[in-house]
Amino acid sequence: MKSRAIALLFACASAAAADDCPDYIKHDPGGDYVNADDRKGLSVVENYHFTPNVERLVRGASGSLGADIGYTLEHFPNHHRALAAMSRLALRDRNRKPPGAHYTVECYFERALRYRPQDARVHSLYGSYLLAIGQTDAALEKLEESARLEPANATAHYNLGLLYVKKKDYDKARASAQKAYAMGFPLPGLKNKLAAAGEWRE
DSSP states (O other), X not given: OHHHHHHHHTGGGGXXXXXXXXXXXXXXXOSOTTOTTGGGGHHXXXXXXXXXXXXXXXXXXXXXXXXXXXXXXXXXXXXXXXXXXXXXXXXXHTOSSOTTOSSOHHHHHXXXXXXXXXXXXXXXXXXXXXXXXXXXXXXHHHHHHHHHHOTTXXXXXXXXXXXXXXXXXXXXXXXXXXXXXXXXXXXXXXHHHHHHTTOOOO
């Protein structure tokens, strides 16, 4: 019931493209979250805006949670932990544009991907968010891209396998599971789901 309510409240998410969602323009400090040179200025942003309390969604550091997380993403658009926090905030408060944020959650993800389209982690986080709001097909596209970009990431294959199970595409789910477990992924949930459906093969 809860997931259905969230899906209904986020039904307008497909309208994200119609929102004002400009491309990221590099700030100083700022840039690519995974670039060593750009990360030299990361602490300046995180110490004042993306504190542990902000990341845990306890309280804002300089303003509202949406403002502090948004500030972080305006400087480092593919900041993985900030994108995850913004997603959790939107889902928790059932508001795709949390108070203080300049853009919708979808826009923050789109800005990150336009800036760094090869960032597998952003695709994965976006896929998880889309799945949480009931956009299964769009989520599948993002999770497949994440696994393609980072084929050695066991978590990416595991999450993709879970989604394939949800869609009852057991052949692909099994293939993803075997890749994840061959890389040492520790959680048995995907294997258990396939076994329960009579679709697990060693």
